Amino acid sequence: GAVVSQHPSRVICKSGTSVKIECRSLDFQATTMFWYRQFPKKSLMLMATSNEGSKATYEQGVEKDKFLINHASLTLSTLTVTSAHPEDSSFYICSARAEGRDEQYFGPGTRLTVT
């Protein structure tokens, strides 16, 4: 149980385009999903917290107009990187947590490269 998928696993896009990353909880309902960013050999940096049916809560320094988050259902959250630039290249990881539970389960991550 507690499987989280992410799609795509890798994406290369051109500067100025937008990229959408999907995060799905496959065998449980995720009332809360989290989006992280990770640079090489660094720890995870929380970008935002999303709850189903409500607006995402962004961490300080994260541009909400650049990183659009939609949590449309209890099993799906999406992160859209708008007008991507090379500095947005990173490993993006989502996690999901079921209601009443404390542990988060992570998706396999999406490696974004902006050229």
Added chain:
Amino acid sequence: GQNIDQPTEMTATEGAIVQINCTYQTSGFNGLFWYQQHAGEAPTFLSYNVLDGLEEKGRFSSFLSRSKGYSYLLLKELQMKDSASYLCAAPFSGGYNKLIFGAGTRLAVHP
């Protein structure tokens, strides 16, 4: 404030035992997590301690002392595949129980 500290790197020998320490300062304690992360992959859940003491799960055990703000992950009978980063994380009490991660400890297991 929130602060989590753990050593940056450790090395150990195959078959040995290694202890990875983590100290934390959080406003309102809700437990402590350990995750394992192999290079280029997402973290996988290892353990969650809420109460003081040692919890054992096969080759991995996790210890917590709330009064000392201290935890450790103990790995026994080390295998080469245990080479990974080990992340200590604590929920932040400021809503939604978001996790604050330590920088991670990169463990290298050698023959």
